[in-house]
Amino acid sequence: MTSEPKITLLLVDDHAMIREGYRSLLKKQARLEVITEASDGAEAYQRFKDMHPDVVIMDLSLPKQGGIETITRIKQREPLAKILVFSMHQNPIFALQALNAGTLGYVTKNSAPEILLQAIYEVYAGRHYLSPDMAQALALEKSGYQHTALKSLSTREFEIFRMLAESRSKEEIARALNLSQKTVSNCHYLIKSKLNVSSDIELIYLAIRMKVINFSELSGSETELLEPTHKITH
Known part of the structure; x- marks a missing residue:
C-alpha cells in the first residue's frame, strides 16, 4: 500500500x-x-x-x-x-x-x-x-462608498496605502517594495484621489475607520496628530 x-x-x-x-x-x-x-x-x-x-x-x-x-x-x-x-x-x-x-x-x-x-x-x-x-x-460586507473605494485599489496600491497609514516614509516604502520613490509618490497621489482624501491625516483616519490598521498600533507621535487638542489658551 x-x-x-x-x-x-x-x-x-x-x-x-x-x-x-x-x-x-x-x-x-x-x-x-x-x-x-x-x-x-x-x-x-x-x-x-x-x-x-x-x-x-x-x-x-x-x-x-x-x-x-x-x-x-x-x-x-x-x-x-x-x-x-x-x-x-x-x-x-x-x-x-x-x-x-x-x-x-x-x-x-x-x-x-x-x-x-x-x-x-x-x-x-x-x-x-x-x-x-x-x-x-x-x-455581510457593506457596499458603501468607502468599501467600494478600497476595493478599487490595486494590490500594490493597497499595500502602499497600508504602509502610508502606518506613517512609513516614501523612501522606506520604495526600498521595501523595490520601487522608485517617484512611483511611490505617483501611487500616493492616486490613492488619495481614489479614496477622496486630501491629506495624510485623513488617510490615517480612513485606515483606522476601515480597520486596515489599528489605532493601538500607532506610535505616540502619530496618535498626537490624530487626537483633538484639549488645551485652551486664555
Missing part, C-alpha cells in the same frame, strides 16, 4: 514564538512537513525560490515588504504557486486584496486549529478556502 505524498510547507510569520506554535501543530500531521520558514516578505520570496514548497502559509503583517506584495511577487515568479493566508486581519478588504493577488485561501488566526489544517489540504488540492468567520464577513 503506497502512502500519500508529503505536503511541504513554507511558514511565514514575523513572530518566532507563533511559528514555533504552529510548527508543533503541523508536525502532528503525518502528511504535513514544514521544510522552511521566513520572518519577512523578502526572506519568504527567497525561501520560496530556493525550496519550492507545495504550500506557502503567509501572514500579511510583515516587516518591510508586506504579505500582499510578497504574494504578488511569488505569483509573478510561479503562477501556479499555492498560497494560504493565515492572518489576524478580519477585515474582508484584506481577504479580497489577498485573493486578487492570487492566494487560494484565507484563514483568520482566531480560527480553530482544524480549520487551518483543512485549509492547507484544500489549497494543496488547488481549491479556494475561506475560514467560516471570513466567509461570513465577506457575505
Whole structure:
C-alpha cells in the first residue's frame, strides 16, 4: 500500500514564538512537513525560490515588504504557486486584496486549529478556502462608498496605502517594495484621489475607520496628530 505524498510547507510569520506554535501543530500531521520558514516578505520570496514548497502559509503583517506584495511577487515568479493566508486581519478588504493577488485561501488566526489544517489540504488540492468567520464577513460586507473605494485599489496600491497609514516614509516604502520613490509618490497621489482624501491625516483616519490598521498600533507621535487638542489658551 503506497502512502500519500508529503505536503511541504513554507511558514511565514514575523513572530518566532507563533511559528514555533504552529510548527508543533503541523508536525502532528503525518502528511504535513514544514521544510522552511521566513520572518519577512523578502526572506519568504527567497525561501520560496530556493525550496519550492507545495504550500506557502503567509501572514500579511510583515516587516518591510508586506504579505500582499510578497504574494504578488511569488505569483509573478510561479503562477501556479499555492498560497494560504493565515492572518489576524478580519477585515474582508484584506481577504479580497489577498485573493486578487492570487492566494487560494484565507484563514483568520482566531480560527480553530482544524480549520487551518483543512485549509492547507484544500489549497494543496488547488481549491479556494475561506475560514467560516471570513466567509461570513465577506457575505455581510457593506457596499458603501468607502468599501467600494478600497476595493478599487490595486494590490500594490493597497499595500502602499497600508504602509502610508502606518506613517512609513516614501523612501522606506520604495526600498521595501523595490520601487522608485517617484512611483511611490505617483501611487500616493492616486490613492488619495481614489479614496477622496486630501491629506495624510485623513488617510490615517480612513485606515483606522476601515480597520486596515489599528489605532493601538500607532506610535505616540502619530496618535498626537490624530487626537483633538484639549488645551485652551486664555
